[in-house]
Amino acid sequence: MFEAARSLRDEFAELESQLADPGVIGDPRRSRRAGRRYSELLGIVKALDEYDRLTEDLAAAEELAGDDPDFAAEAASLGARRATAGERLTRLLAPRDPNDSNDAIVQIKSGEGGEESALFAGDLLTMYTRYAEHVGWGVEILEAEGTDLGGYKSVTVVFRAGPAGAAEAPYGVLKFEGGVHRVQRVPVTESAGRIHTSAVGVLVMPDVEGDEVEIDPDDLRIDVYRSTGKGGQGVNTTDSAVRITHLPSGIVVTCQDQRSQLQNREQAMRILRARLVAAAEQEAAAATEQARRSQVRTVDRSERIRTYNFPENRVTDHRIGFKAHNLNSVLDGGLGPLLEALHAADLAERLEQVGR
Template structure:
């Protein structure tokens, strides 16, 4: 990152730090515990950024002094000391710049509704789109990519629902992903259409085909945060077609829930117990209803964004995986990474960080 660009970002976040400081002492913020906690957490993170920025500015001043001595002082001994100091300062500046990267990936509180869910766990839904069996196979590939990424960052996941493809792969799979913090804040950028260009295993003439899947990432909402009237829910049970041995064909343990007001439907069949499947389905249903309401509020307030980085619009192509060229391209930020093997093995954090940075810039 260029020094001028880094300083500009530091200055923006320093200004935001002082704005938050003035906000959290206001009575209407203190009385709103939810918003207060979000702002206080943001304040503490920005405080780290401001402290690093102070060190960075001191080092830049020291570098100017060393350069002045090297250019203007006639004393050889002073020049030698300045030369050694300059080398040490350059090393220190480099270390600070590296440490600053992650700290600069915090969103502006001017869009408080966009960041208030970032700390939550997430519901991740993968569905095959155009491309038939090849799309189902790509769902399985992306599932593996995410699982490898979860292992890297120390997150846990559970399969809530899975529907196998015709030959291989999945038509649909839903995961519950949990971690210490920032699960949704990282994964929300994955929402959208993921397109793959490659030669399918079934293609005899070696032609490249294009297929697509959709990814939906929802913030996980707890029962105490959203109460759903059970009279608004239609519950159906059926025999599971998933794994589980002979049991799945003997009892109706699978559950389908339909929220009548919104017509949102959720299925779960991964557990042997109907009760456990009901609980998991309710968890997904709460998240979908919450997201549905959130999108309504955005529309009502006429919030129009130039980028789909943080809207989670699943109807828009966000990324292309080009196997012949070994390239992954994110169309929202026009960024390509030429390490498809590494990316599909879970090395996706670099792209996520770039998307976070883009969100910061668009929120200023």
């Protein structure tokens, strides 16, 4: 039982040796990959160690039990604890996304609903930012296109993991947020007090290192132009804005919020890498018919994953039937129960794969 975990324990020991090797330490690429894999295996190895220890203790208790009720009770307790440890180890061994340990790049884009949609895009940005503050993640806005009323036509933000052990990595937590989010409320722009329905699109992508995605420079068309955003010395007076087009995929990324053309180019390439990884994952999932929750590319009201209903103070996730009447708390960053429900549903599906 758990032979797969025992082979991972051998890999873990090898990684420990590598991380102490000066040759690996001096190579940022190798060190980063070894460190990431080490972190992924650490929980599995600890769970396996606990399971094996409880197995040995249980065997000893059963041998001594005989007619002794004290040892018999101890054996029963150890058996229950070992069963719990085995369940935990099984969950950790379930197939998982290799990008779960990455930081996350999240793009929020207004859709149907005009200015009201842009305002709700700002509300979603606040929701994710406050959740990040709760769990200790770092937050950086990479690119933003605002509106006159304080909303966003589009905003791209990166969430970075905090100190080791502080919280799970951002992409693994937020990846199911991708899709269309629908809001039902009376807009601030509505004088008659009528409830409107608007839609906002969210795309969640893993933040990957430059050496993890090969991009042929010949596949890129790079255009520079003058920024059109709010000013600042050197921003609107030079050709600092950058637009990168990846010709094979047709993906276009623009960045203009940084002060220099070089900075905007670096940010645009970072977003492009993330979008290429996300597109490749979607294509692979579709090819194998294992796409559990597709991230909707078009912001259409009918293709929603979640509804935020203000009159009823209700949030509903349509994929898993989750409902809660604490909308204000959710928008203030109280996403924990909703995210836990999504991940529990995903875990159930992954455990089914283990059992097949």
